[in-house]
Amino acid sequence: MKHSLVDDMWLLENQLPLFILKDLFALAKREVHSNLYEGISMSKLTCELWEAAGHNLLIGYDLLEEHFPKAEHFVDLIRLCLQPSEIGMQNGELKTLVAPTITELHQAGVKFKLGSSNHLFDIRFKNGTLEIPKLTVVDETQALIANLQDFEALNCEPTYVNDYVVIMNYLVNSPKDVEV
Template identity: 30%
Template sequence: MTTRGATASNNNDDAFIQLASSIKQKLCSESPLSSRCCIFQVPKTLRRHNNNVYETHTISIGPFHHGKKALKSSEKIKLWYLHDLLSRAPIPNTFLEDMIKHIKESEVRAGALPKAACTHQQAVPWVRLAIQNDLLLFENQLHWFVLECLFNLTTDHERRTPSLADLALNFFHDMILITVPPKPNSKFETKHLLDLVRTSLVSPNAEMEQECPQVVLIPSVTELLQSGVKFKVGNHKDILSVKFSNGVLEIPPIKLQENAESIFRNLIAFEQCDHECTHSITSLAILLDNLINSSKDVDFLSNKGIIEKALSNEDICLFFNRLYNDAAVVSFSYHRLSRELIE
């Protein structure tokens, strides 16, 4: 090897050593995400199918959308709510200071905290609906312990009042898919409002029945009817409890309001991002997508009392047929049932 060649080789070695050293200095021994992290941004692969259902339009309570110009007017509304909240305290200024001290560790601004989830102040109907929808967006969440802290600070403990979870689910009842009043699920630790809604829909049994990552496609309602399958309304209290036995497919009733696509997509996004979540709602979306291929399918399910709808048949078909695109399914709840339907 010539001297020039040896020099070039040494220079390359030095460059490799420097690059390796630089990378080593940047290595993280721990995950940059907290193991308790439960508030994420929606992946771009999911957003591209309908970005609008993940966007906050009226009020922001989480970190991702705070400060947006389009939401500037709602800041005054939140301050008005805060003023109303403070007016209940004997010494408003001292109470505000005490409140800030309690939530300082979470770095949440007192003026950006929601009141709608735990009170029932009358509001213009469209405003209430918009706030309900925004408070259940995946990117627009606050940690539950922060909300609970504020609730405990502003609750008269001498009076017997419903829990924060009960009040929140009552507030969201009209828009969260189930046809009966939902109940908090004590089997799960609540992470935020969207998680509260999800766990109220997911029974402990459903969480245990996760079966297989392989999605099995089934025929539509019309095709199943032609093959002799009968349909029956299932358990109103357990939206995920779909059963097939003796030629009868039993499906719990599901309520599809104007926000149905939004609530489904945000719940699916949550299941995609939180490693502690099973894919129960995603599995239901897949099953319904398979069953609903036409307006005729929706019409039949509606007449059977399985779908309670405020949307047109065409709109329901449209959003179900692209609802779970690009979602990775780690555990498909209805694998066995689907196999039985096609055998």
């Protein structure tokens, strides 16, 4: 049931402002057995639900906790967590690359390495090695990414999710690219 609930939580059309959910949670804490809620926060519940659902975007508890106070709603929370770290930024802007396909890079001698970063967008190229953080694609991944892109298109600048999708679209164009 948790998995199904979490999938619905991330749909753009189901978003409620987090300040409303926080207020309702605070009201519930006061009204119903407040001792049961001791040490529990809305952000902690969100993090535990995310982890219990087993999503594969490698967003750690610490990132969810860090960005929860700034998030407008759950989709915004995930978008904030997926933003690149300051390491991938230069003067407040992302370094832009025009990328050939994975197969073309491989043929040119580029090596590939599984990224160690917890930030999905920390794609790095250094000393002939392209480092890309792991993204495990499951049935729900496409819907989640599409919702993040829709939210970003309407509300956000810069558009990290869309940029990530564009880069991956350049890199992976064929079954051969996936194989490499």
